[in-house]
Amino acid sequence: MVSPLYIIAVALVAAFLLGLLKEERRGLAYSVTLVTLALMSWISANWLWLFISTDAVPVEIYTAGTAPPFAINLRMGLVEAALTLLINLTGLISGLAMKDSLLRQGRRAMAVWLVAVMALSGIVLTRDMFNMFVFFELAVIATAGLVLISEHIRNDGLTLAAGFKYMITSQFISTFLLIGIIFAYHATGTLNIDGMANTSLVLLNGGSIAFFLMFIAIIAELKPFPANGWALDIYESADPAFSALFSAATGAAALYAADKLLLIGGAEWLPIATGIGIVTFVAANLLALPQTHDRRLLGYSSIAQTGLILVVLGQRDILGEHTLFIAGGLLLSHAVAKAGLFWLSGLVAGRELNAWAALRSHPLLVFAFVTFICMLTGLPPFPGFYAKWELIHLLAGEGRIALLGLILFSALIEAGYLFRWFGYVMKRESPAEPVDTAPHKTAAVLVAVIAAWGLSFLWGELAGALFGRGNILLALPLLFALSFLLLDPLPAWLKNTLAIAGMVAWFYLTYTEYDPLRMIFAAIFLIGGALTLLASYHAHGKRIGFYPSAMLMYAGLAMLIRATSTFDFFVAWELLTVGSYFLILRGKHSEPHALSYILFSLGGAFMILAGFALAAQGAPHFSLASLQELAQPLAPWVFLLLAIGFMTKTAAIGLHIWLPGAHAEAETDVSPMVSGILLKAGLYGLIMLLLTMGRQNFYGVDLVNAMLWIGAITALIGNLLAIFQEDAKRLLAYSSIGQMGYAMFGLALMNHLGWLMALMFVINHYVYKSMLFLAVGGVAKRTGTREMYRMGGLITLMPLSFIATLIGIIAVSGVPPLSGFGGRWIFYNAILTSEARLPMIILFLAGPIAFLYLFRLIYTIFLGQLKDEFRRVKEAPFWIILPQMIYVAILLVVAVVPGLVLRHVDAYLDQFFPNGGLSWDGMIITSDFGYWNPIAIMIIVGVIFMTLFSWLLFVNRRAQKVKQFNIVFSAERPFRPETTHFAWNFFAPYRKALGFLTLPLVTLFWSTMTDFLHTAGDLTRRFYTGNGQTYAYHLLGFVIIVYLFGMGIQP
Amino acid sequence: MEPIMIKNAIALLLLAAVGAIFVSLLAGYMPDEQLNLTARYYAERTAQDIGTANIVTAIVVTYRGLDTLGEVTVLFISAAIVGLVLAQGRLPTNVPGSPQQPRVPVGELLSTGSRLLTPLILLLGIYVFVNGHLTPGGGFQGGAIIASGMLLLLLADPLKHFSHRLIDVIESISGLLFVGIGVLGLLYAGGFLDNRLLPIGTLGELFSAGVIPLIYSLIGLKVGSEFSSMLASLSETEEA
């Protein structure tokens, strides 16, 4: 093995050699620089490979032929190898990305660059406190120097001021560090870090103050809130490739230095580190919210991530041997993603977040951006996900709930601004200036992307080795979804065929595993999903990005029903959430709605994560089935968290505001997927929860009863909101909220029939909502509008859509003879067996309301007067009609023989609710209260309909047909033409009566919440005045506050 | 109250707190009666292991040689950055037609005196770093003395131009040799910067202590050239 000292020696030799070169030979100087950085990386990589492939112990490297503590020694272990590789590689790639400016600045700048990278490696390697100080100072001077030199290129003076602020801060820091070091030396008689740790510095006379001074100096290098104004200014103004190094490599080195310090400080200082970390994590994310400058935003995010990792280091007393896995996962996620984003920012011309919309014309760069933000947010399969999972579990196991809550809250804010940014990339107007696609700059970004996925695989393997979990990246459905990234250049019809084939094949492979309950969901998710995909054949071209997103969602759904452990369940949950988010975002005007969708979903996911973590109590493995073994006082909390989490997906009232926009603005074939299919994931979660945990008593409140009420109110309000919509797709979306309310209500009844009804709703809702969304989507496609009052009279032009809508409406509204009636019938039976009278009444009320809005669909769109501009409208495209016709067939079949499916489910439910099942006798279904004969009903209704229809034809046989324009208009032209349309504000009288129930109170609540956070962030950041002197005040204030806390808790 | 007074009051308050930290350090401080573990090792072993009479030199060049390499590098990059930045600054102000200030001619006394003194100063500097392992002083001190000779030359004749190229070459070569010797120690002696590449000789003689005199001389040259380069860069901005 090459001695790690060569990392330092090689860099210095090269730096001094550059001094010998002539100023003109810049190309040669640049090659020397890159070769040196490559060599440094190679040395680190060699060591890393040694430690990974064998179980070699860390190596101590002596200098001067003398053993420590009498001479400086270095250590090379797994962590050191990984960190120096990270640092050197970042240096190499950033050097590549900075090619132009390094060539312009010449050999001296390159020498400084080499020294900067070397110094960071030195901080990681050294085991000597004073030597660490020297490397820190080298890093500071090199950093300030690079900022100073690069100013020459920007020439706006901004960078310069930032660098000077940094120098001011570092003067204070180095004073504290030196004083601390010398007193620590005095107390322990050694400068060696391990020596100080072994002699328990903090217990010695004057030792704890000495330690404090060293500790605070190193912590200040981590840019903690609030002593970090200078760092933000550097991030904002410096060359992005430099910021990549500053964020990824300097951050990593300083964190490792803090880790070494904590070794000396011992257990008493861990809470202080945690406190500083969590305050920084929360504050920096909050302050990032109002940012519009991309690099400053990344700066805030870097600081936040560093804070989080500091929390992990501070929690090592409970994380124990897993600290490395967790901190490493978070650190590498942060470093790779942040470096990647900074390199990416070098390609974008504008500095506003909006300007990143320029990326959109390069799918590969969009993919890179997605990779980075998902990695930062800690979504599967990235290392941060594994780390977050273990961290939250260990925290919950030890009862550190407040910390857990703060971490998740702050992570949600972070996800908020990152995904908002992604929305800008996909949806905002593309700026005039194109993306700079110089090969060396894009190469840097791509290397980060490759590293991101490589690390994901590695962390999956590690998780397998440490905790026996499967590698997420090896899950077949996920691999299938990801393979569409590579297939994206193929035409859409081919990918669609592959997707359908894949889903059907997966169902075929796995169908034997499902019990009847899961079979319902499997059929909806996979076969139902394949069916809705038929509609996607109508799309032309390549449809870049659609299939990876859709397949990601389906992969998540497929994995969800097969999950047996909480981990697998949560992975699947996150995958389907992200996939559906990308799908929803594809809609033309869906940017804000997709954002609120992902925020509610991630918030819900965090609730689920917290619930699972609380349930597991530190156990590395927790199966879903063991949820039923939970006891008081834990069980109700777990139930509550999980239930709220699942209810965000079913859009229960209060958590519903994301749904209408998200479903309505989605593309035509996406709406059925996210409505008909995706909503069922939430119901599946609730079913799983109720099956395992049953009734829970939370401070005297029966939680299932609460759910009953929520279900009833959701049904009522959802339906009420639906009747006042003018937009057909929004109407359907609100109707989904109501329908999910019904299903929740049924589940919460906790009896046999209630569940049967809920499951029937699951199936029915899939069929008719998919069908209606397709029908309305087809109409909207042809007419170019979704406003119902703009349509009318389309029955003759779009007869098939009309039929689908008619059948769908009959099914939804629950009138005979279609399957909706069966649902109602079971439902009424179910509530007759239940005690819940008042919610029952509410639910009864909701029924007719549903009819009111459904009726509008037929009446306003297909009947009435045809508009002049739609005279030439054609029937919806074949591929959109085809699935609708299949759904019509399904509805008719299910209406006639409901037993086809329900029988099995009914029998299966017997094991959970032995009493009150239905008896299936041929075609007749009997309950305790009566019987239902679908065929008889079908015949009766058919006869009545035919009789009335013939009678109508008969009495109207003499009616005279009047042409549409055979009337006289008055000459007035109204100010708002739509107000003259009969269908506009159709239910005005109801609005007068019940409108108070539809006040957007919930929306108001959530928007006030977000405004509040935004304003809090905006006000707090004023505190960074930009004055370097003020920052010095912040730093000293920070030092003193930490001192008071630190000394306060010392024994 | 005036904002400035508030600011000063806050500064005083903060510093009072920092002062309180210092006071508690001071109050807890007790001078050692005996050398601690590390210092005792140096006192006992330096003569036989390293062979320098000046123990501080043994620590600076050998035991903590990595620190010193870092220090030299600090100077190296500071000089490089200052040189680069000042060179950048010179370009825009050197526009033709900018008013040149008339210079006061340098007096005869000053120019002759500096010519007489500079060689002596250089000699002293060389003496100080060559004898760094025996007497107080060493590479940094010697280098600073050499640079002061350069300063004298500059004061005597502000228009004098040093060859940056020459300074750079001396600086780089001495730096390279320093690292090179360190690496040789890694290969042929006990470790990086081990001085026992050469025999340690007899305590107190000029040619003793292994490669320490060599390293300290290189440091002297390097530090001298770095300081000189900074001075030259600074003086060149002034004349612009």
Place this chain on the structure above:
Amino acid sequence: MMTSLAHWAMAAGFVLILIGFYGALTNRNLLRMIVAFCIADTGVNIVLVAVGHMRGRTAPILDSAVPVADAVSRIIDPVPQALVLTAIVIGLGVTAMMLAYALKLYEKKRTLDIAKFTELKW
């Protein structure tokens, strides 16, 4: 014990640091701030040396006055002396950098007032 030389030197060092800090916190002129930091640096160096001081001992140089055999009982701690050398040199590098900064900042805005360089904030 408060009367020992080391205590006085150390106290002086701390006072210099505080004076330097005060200067850096209250002077808005860049050059004055740099000078203030130099004062604080000096204070740090004095504290470093003071910590290594031992009563009644001599410099750690072996010669006829301090034979090798007696070194342990005759010399003061040499480590802080070596450290202070490093600290001084690093301080010098930092000061040079700050001066270069001041020069460039002045070139940009023709002012040395730190409060004028606040374009980057929030």
